[in-house]
Amino acid sequence: MRCVLRLSLALFLVQAGFHGFTASVPLALARAGRPDGEIGVIVGMAPLIQIPAALVAGALVDRFGGVRLFIVGGLAYLGSTFVLLIPGLDPATSTVPLIGARLLQGIGFGMTLPATLSVIPRLVPAPRRGVALATAGASHNLTLVILPPLSIVVLDRFGLEGVCVLVASFVVLSLLVVLARPVRPLPATSGDLGEARRKFGFAYRRTWMAPLAIVTLFVLHWGVITAYLPQRADAAGADIGLFFAADGLFVLLTRIPAGWLSDRVPGVWQVLAGIVLTALGVLLVLLPPTTPLLIAAGALTGIGAALIVVPLMLALSERSSDADRGSAFALFSASFAAAIALGSIGTAPLIDGLGFELLLIASVAALVVAAFVALADNGLGARPVRSAILRGP
Numbered sequence: 001m002r003c004v005l006r007l008s009l010a011l012f013l014v015q016a017g018f019h020g021f022t023a024s025v026p027l028a029l030a031r032a033g034r035p036d037g038e039i040g041v042i043v044g045m046a047p048l049i050q051i052p053a054a055l056v057a058g059a060l061v062d063r064f065g066g067v068r069l070f071i072v073g074g075l076a077y078l079g080s081t082f083v084l085l086i087p088g089l090d091p092a093t094s095t096v097p098l099i100g101a102r103l104l105q106g107i108g109f110g111m112t113l114p115a116t117l118s119v120i121p122r123l124v125p126a127p128r129r130g131v132a133l134a135t136a137g138a139s140h141n142l143t144l145v146i147l148p149p150l151s152i153v154v155l156d157r158f159g160l161e162g163v164c165v166l167v168a169s170f171v172v173l174s175l176l177v178v179l180a181r182p183v184r185p186l187p188a189t190s191g192d193l194g195e196a197r198r199k200f201g202f203a204y205r206r207t208w209m210a211p212l213a214i215v216t217l218f219v220l221h222w223g224v225i226t227a228y229l230p231q232r233a234d235a236a237g238a239d240i241g242l243f244f245a246a247d248g249l250f251v252l253l254t255r256i257p258a259g260w261l262s263d264r265v266p267g268v269w270q271v272l273a274g275i276v277l278t279a280l281g282v283l284l285v286l287l288p289p290t291t292p293l294l295i296a297a298g299a300l301t302g303i304g305a306a307l308i309v310v311p312l313m314l315a316l317s318e319r320s321s322d323a324d325r326g327s328a329f330a331l332f333s334a335s336f337a338a339a340i341a342l343g344s345i346g347t348a349p350l351i352d353g354l355g356f357e358l359l360l361i362a363s364v365a366a367l368v369v370a371a372f373v374a375l376a377d378n379g380l381g382a383r384p385v386r387s388a389i390l391r392g393p
Helices: 002-014 022-029 035-063 066-084 095-123 126-182 205-233 242-260 267-283 292-318 325-344 355-378 385-391
Strands: 197-198 202-204
Touching: 002 035, 002 066, 002 095, 002 126, 022 035, 022 066, 022 126, 022 242, 022 325, 035 066, 035 095, 035 205, 035 325, 066 095, 066 242, 095 202, 126 242, 205 242, 205 267, 205 292, 205 325, 205 355, 242 267, 242 292, 267 292, 267 355, 292 325
Parallel strands: none
Antiparallel strands: 197 202
């Protein structure tokens, strides 16, 4: 587990390149007088480009290894901070540099997360993969706990330039952690899954479809919230940073228990429980924002996310071999990105006409559909083989 912990630390640090701007960019744009539609488009550029970036990264991870792609993703994050540090950049008028920075952030996310998740399962024996994946996921969510509120404090004191310096420092540290000592995976295994279909170097298996569909339907609400909730909370005097902190903190606290459960019980029950809790959290956001309400909503969505995501990651790991796991987790990352892009950019033409509340209600309907997909997938309802291995004869 030492390699798992070290790679998880690197993931925590490098994801500052994305989550350092989760709250600070929409707030900077709103304070500069940008309308909601423009904010949604600019913010949504990162998840939009993350989709093709993750797909390309999947094929490259399968061929060159996850550690190399992790480094490339970190360099993309650094590039985004350099763009935002261009002299004279103004959030009120500098649309092209802002879009360019968000594109680089999306590329960084599209590479670093699937690269890390593809390596983690090969660092431990199969019976411990649930906990290992949960550990890596927890480190990612720890970034979400710390960076949004910290970035708002820095934004208030030093502006967007200060946020860029903070983010760049975290990313450089992550690259140093990865480069300090080589990661040594266990020997590759192919199992009895057979060879996956490939096109242009990218692998795909039909068994991945249900987990990826659940991810897409579940994450839609997050695109709406990240694009439009920060400015509404700020206008009402509520602390949006604490919403993101609560979400990330409770994901962090729930990840390891969710991984332990995933190694022992059918994943469908965790997914259904997570969907219910997430729906409750989203419904709370429909109320006039106050800081305590946002903290409660963030706690519910955080617990729900951990319960949903961990068994889905484990399902993808089990339904792929070492030769195509990079593609599996690239599609996992791309599904997240597609849902966030749809919730932000896709709703930009609708936000003025339909309103924030109606769009959130639509995202709750998507959660209901995700529950039916989970129930229809036989693999999620099966008893984990790992539980028998853990108990022994």
